[in-house]
Structures are given as structure tokens and as C-alpha cells.
Amino acid sequence: MKILSNFLGERLNVIGAWLLALLWVTPLLYAIWAAVHPIEYEANFDIFAPLTTYNFTNAWSQAPFARYLVNTVLMTTMIVISQFILCTFVAFAFARFEFPFKNILFALVLLQLLIMPDILIVENYKTIRFLGIMDTILAIGLPYMASGFGIFLLRQTFKSIPKELDDAARIDGAGVLRIIWNVYVPLSMPTFVAYGLVSVSFHWNNFLWPLIITNSVETRPLTVGLSIFSMSEAGVEWATISAGTLMTTAPLFIAFLIFQRQFIASFMTAGIK
DSSP states (O other): OHHHHHHHHHHHHHHHHHHHHHHHHHHHHHHHHHHTSOGGGSSOOOTTOOOOSHHHHHHHHHSOHHHHHHHHHHHHHHHHHHHHHHHHHHHHHHHHOOOTTHHHHHHHHHHGGGSOGGGGHHHHHHHHHHHTOTTSHHHHHGGGSSOHHHHHHHHHHHHTSOTHHHHHHHHTTOOHHHHIIIIIHHHTHHHHHHHHHHHHHHHHHOOHHHHHHOOSTTTOOHHHHHHHHTOGGGTOOHHHHHHHHHHHHHHHHHHHHHSHHHHHHHHHHSOOO
């Protein structure tokens, strides 16, 4: 009886997983269908419908997606590099140095994980306006250049590295910066890769803050540009909107397909210790 119950439980889990996967992928499948078929077939699912690339060329010509893509790449690259640098130094300090109020300060860092970024939008907006950098790519990335989650994740990884490696490096005459670069960074590479993938995905798809802080084509990322492009007042067909959506998500999708093994391996080896 117990074996039958376990068997039924496993089957129900598999069926539930497939149903959730189908529910998740349905909008993507519709977007692909509408994007590669003429407009008259966007709601008419005819298996013999002709294929076309017109929707992609039409969307590309109606909105500056090339500029939006450059802005998004610059923004995400700036944020991820800044997070790697700042989080590495702060995490190393919490993992290996002793200083007053260390535990209290680390608790404040963890407290950031409980605060949704949307709550700080008004204060961030005031700060950006005070600095005089409104409507710039720097303004989009500045509030995210330090990450409490990144500090916590790297600190846990650094603490798992034997201190004997520090002593051996110091005997060879290495300073703190060299120890971090030659010892801790290579040994923590799976954690860096896992965190970098999550960070790139989040900031590539971030919408609310870039929408508030940008006002021009020269600074808008893909998410904001697509939302303006798909406004109903513009009279754009769903097929064209679907093509634009696929163009904005294609880089992340292609990157995941290429690096899916590294993506999965990174999370399996970057567990919290």
C-alpha cells in the first residue's frame, strides 16, 4: 500500500510539473506563432498558414530596437561589473576581517534582502535628481551597484575556503588584493557565474525603475522601449508586438541555451555552506 501511495505521489508530481510547464510556455508559444505568421493568422491557428519575417522587419523599423539593445547591454554590464567588485570586497571583509560591530553591520546587509526595491523608488529618484544625472544609463544602474544578496552569497562561499590558503599566500608575499584575485576569486568562480546569471536576467527584464528614470530614446532599455512600442494608441498589431517581444527576449534565451550546462552546474556547486 505504501509503495502504491509513493508511486501515485510521484506520478502526480510529474503531471503537476508538466501542467505548470505547459502553463508557463503557452504565452511564449503564442508569441512565436503570431510573430512568424501574417497578421490575419495571429488568432487563427491554421497549421498550413504561411510563414513570414515581415513582423520582425516591421517591428525593427517602427522602433529603435538597436539603440534599446545597446542601452540594455551597457546597463547590465555596468551593474554586474560593479556588483562583482563591490560585493567581493565587502564579502571578503565580512568573511576574513575582524572589526567593531561586524555582526551588526552584516545584519544590516541582510536586512536589505527584506526590502523590496520598489519601496525605495521615491528616495532613489530624489537622490538621482540631486546628483543631476536624470535620464542617463548611470541613473538606471546606480541603485543596484551594491547587492545584499551578492554580499551574503559571496561571504558564505569565502568562509568555506580554508584559511591556510591565506597564510600560504602571505608567506609568498601576497597582499590582500592579490589574495582575493589569485585565491578567492578562482575558487569562488561557480558562485560568481551563478550570481552573474541571476543578476543579468533580473536587470535585463527590470521595468519600473528604468521607466521612471528615463525620458529619451538614448537611454531607454529594451523593456521600456517595448512597452512604449506596444501601447494601444500606436495601433500596432499583436503579430508585430509579438515579434518585438521575441527580439527583446531572444538574447537571454539564446544565452541560456548556449550556457545551460554551466548555468545548472553553477547553481549545483554554489550552494550555501
